[in-house]
């Protein structure tokens with residue numbers, strides 16, 4: 001079995017709690033040979049903690065000094081996904097990149113072009129596609145359990161959960177909860193629906209609560225002290241969205257860091273034969289007598305970060321396309337872009 005040589009770029013929160021610990025569990029199959037961060041002390045600290053032989057202050061320096069790297073794992077803040085991915089692709093490296101694809105559609109398109117030109121494998125790390133219940137659902141869906149899935153509802157909403165630092169700065173994050181957590185809800189639900197072709201979106205985004213509150217009452221997540229900001233708060237704090245797909249299908253979506261309501265992260269899908277919800281996986285169907293049934297399906301939990309990275313490596317081993325390829329990442333980025341265009345116009349817009 002080939003042992004893949006990995007370079008992790010961006011040694012902040014997600015690298016620290018998901019990527020480095022996952023690599024530590026697959027040492028026979030992947031080895032982090034180098035890491036980089038524009039804050040060199042963070043790269044050095046990660047190298048010391050995880051036993052990584054070399055660390056650098058930029059992706060360029062790393063690529064120049066580590067020619068044997070097979071793939072680059074992009075864990076930088078969102079506006080750096082494009083330059084780092086493009087540099088890696090130009091050096092002939094495969095790329096695994098954290099969600100969202102990019103801070104805006106233009107950057108996403110440039111990334112897609114670089115990946116296409118280099119002919120390397122790209123996977124977007126949208127971890128919630130890789131949950132064991134979601135993968136079980138795909139199996140049942142493909143066996144015809146749900147019939148034609150025509151409607152879905154999803155939300156990722158926090159009551160007071162603004163991540164600290166750059167997440168509220170549009171120049172670095174690209175947007176607020178739509179790009180931060182809405183992407184999980186929308187991406188997962190679209191994928192589970194069977195990736196229907198988006199036609200249009202109607203959305204409103206709100207700036208009412210987030211920017212008017214103090215940093216102290218809003219910080220959420222790990223590694224906040226290390227993040228620059230959030231002196232700038234120019235992103236939305238909530239969004240309400242309606243997507244229209246080909247074939248008369250639709251998705252209703254909500255994303256918020258500051259909702260005055262219950263915290264939720266769900267995907268509900270409705271098909272002609274049955275519907276589904278998760279946590280736990282529950283099928284809403286009918287029995288042979290037409291009686292309504294709620295069937296809970298037991299699925300052992302999993303570490304979806306680890307399984308996502310293992311899936312990427314398996315795709316490299318076998319030369320196959322990942323579950324979350326660039327083509328999907330671009331569709332989702334177009335859908336997210338449509339949310340902001342629609343909110344700006346206060347009208348439905350084409351995707």
Ligand SMILES: NC(=O)c1ccc[n+]([C@@H]2O[C@H](COP(=O)([O-])OP(=O)(O)OC[C@H]3O[C@@H](n4cnc5c(N)ncnc54)[C@H](O)[C@@H]3O)[C@@H](O)[C@H]2O)c1
Nearest residue numbers: 010011012013014037038075076077078080098099100223
């Ligand atoms: N999949 C998930 O559940 C999940 C969870 C959290 C964050 N994320 C995503 O991961 C990314 C990072 O988020 P985070 O919470 O780790 O942020 P963070 O601020 O903790 O870490 C980002 C790091 O990137 C570094 N960096 C920025 N530009 C760089 C560049 N050009 N080259 C090298 N290093 C650079 C920063 O110095 C920082 O250390 C974001 O895109 C975020 O959306 C995903």
